[in-house]
């Protein structure tokens with residue numbers, strides 16, 4: 001971590017809430033589902049799909065997990081009623097993963113079942129390494145029951161190659177989002193070298209495409225986007241087997257370039273009242289992103 005990033009992390013709690021809000025604004029649709037609907041409609045009109053993420057706090061009680069479940073069920077109804085081209089992204093800790101595995105599974109099953117009935121889809125985000133095994137277990141169980149669920153694979157995790165090989169072995173075709181990974185993990189379990197993470201990203205993507213998995217290619221790194229486009233071209237991957245994915249508010253120029261080139265692209269749209277905790281935690285978790293954010297705020301160009 002360089003000095004600038006260290007400083008950003010250390011000073012984050014001192015930054016006034018209003019300033020964090022100003023910085024975070026472009027990354028978050030707003031406080032309410034109506035804000036999210038407006039934004040998704042705009043994205044749809046511009047030829048992009050979306051995935052909704054309801055911002056939530058770290059939960060400690062089962063009632064909170066039930067509330068999360070209800071909020072996502074309601075979001076699925078709104079997406080359906082408003083005829084939006086959007087699915088949902090969920091975090092299992094908000095569904096009770098750390099409280100009780102079976103309880104969490106039952107909650108997620110309700111959401112995936114409703115998504116299935118509404119012809120929609122649930123992406124299960126990947127959290128830190130303490131959640132990986134259980135998260136993939138939930139995905140594996142629900143994939144056998146419903147097609148409309150997908151997992152996330154982090155390229156920085158050393159275990160990801162055996163994980164995807166296992167998941168692609170039997171059952172319904174796998175559905176993955178591949179990303180670099182945002183949490184701070186130890187070198188024992190995760191690659192730390194940026195070049196290696198990129199190589200692993202492309203290697204994993206190649207394996208996924210070769211085995212016929214559906215892949216959401218989630219990155220703002222133009223080198224990885226180029227690598228993905230090369231693979232898609234060389235392997236003659238059909239347009240329906242993959243999509244690019246980017247976070248709301250990040251590198252809209254690259255986003256438009258990908259869409260103009262004829263690829264499908266989905267924007268990750270977080271919304272909800274817990275924007276402050278989300279923003280500060282995210283910034284602190286990943287000083288590099290904090291760096292981009294501060295640079296953006298002061299109008300500096302990030303490389």
Ligand SMILES: Cc1cc2nc3c(=O)[nH]c(=O)nc-3n(C[C@H](O)[C@H](O)[C@H](O)COP(=O)(O)OP(=O)(O)OC[C@H]3O[C@@H](n4cnc5c(N)ncnc54)[C@H](O)[C@@H]3O)c2cc1C
Pocket residue numbers: 124125126127152154179180181182183218219220221222245246247249250251267268288289292293296302303
């Ligand atoms: C749709 C989507 C879903 C994701 N889901 C997960 C998940 O479930 N689990 C998980 O661990 N991680 C997730 N991530 C985060 C991901 O793992 C990376 O941490 C993040 O995307 C940064 O990596 P990058 O590939 O964009 O490459 P980087 O090398 O970090 O960034 C490439 C370039 O993009 C720009 N950039 C990147 N991020 C920002 C930003 N926030 N603000 C401004 N500019 C930026 C910078 O200019 C940078 O040079 C997700 C990312 C996306 C896009």
